[in-house]
Amino acid sequence: MQLNIQQRIEIAEAICRKQSVKLTPLRKMLLEILYEQAIPLTAYELLRLMREHNPKTEAMTVYRILSFLEEHQLVHRLHSCQAYAACNMPEHEHHAQLLLCEKCHRSEEIATPALKQSIDTILKEHSFCFSRKSIEIFGICQSCIA
Ligand SMILES: [Zn+2]
Ligand SMILES: [Zn+2]
Structure with a gap:
């Protein structure tokens, strides 16, 4: 079953709610960018795409958001290519x-x-x-x- 971006965002929001954390607008924006692109993106590419929506986005913000999303298993960091991929099954306990x-x-x-x-x-x-x-x-x- 292929979920659309909106459905995936709703799942991510539910996961955050369950863990008593918030999917803030910027966290959501970054996640949407990753859902839109089928390929893993580096922090630098994410920063560039975030700036298209929000020109004042700072690199540190992107790193902070990525570490939050990684901690809550919404994205996976690929160590071999320094990129981030959106998790496809964030509601399941798994090792990527x-x-x-x-x-x-x-x-x-x-x-x-x-x-x-x-x-x-x-x-x-x-x-x-x-x-x-x-x-x-x-x-x-x-x-x-x-
Ligand atoms: Zn291929
Ligand atoms: Zn995953």
Whole structure:
């Protein structure tokens, strides 16, 4: 089921309400920008797009909003490309797993329990403490192959 931007914003608002935090107009604007663009965006690109709506937006504001949205699992930070992708399933408890196309730069969020289980097993075997960053899998997406 494909949700439209308005429906996704409503879900985000409900999540914030549940956690007793507010989706302020600027937080909402940034989230809308990410929902509109199908590709992950860097903080700099987000700043540029935010300024189109609100010319006085400062870089620090964008960083603060991003860390808020990340904390509440509304966006995922992609460490390999310094970009942010909107979460596709913010209402579910999950660890972010993303497929990233090297050609069109689209990201697709997946939630594969087997992947999570394998990682948990590896972590246990190696007594390795995971920093809860997103799992990023690079390749070429279906529409770019075709
Ligand atoms: Zn997610
Ligand atoms: Zn692609």
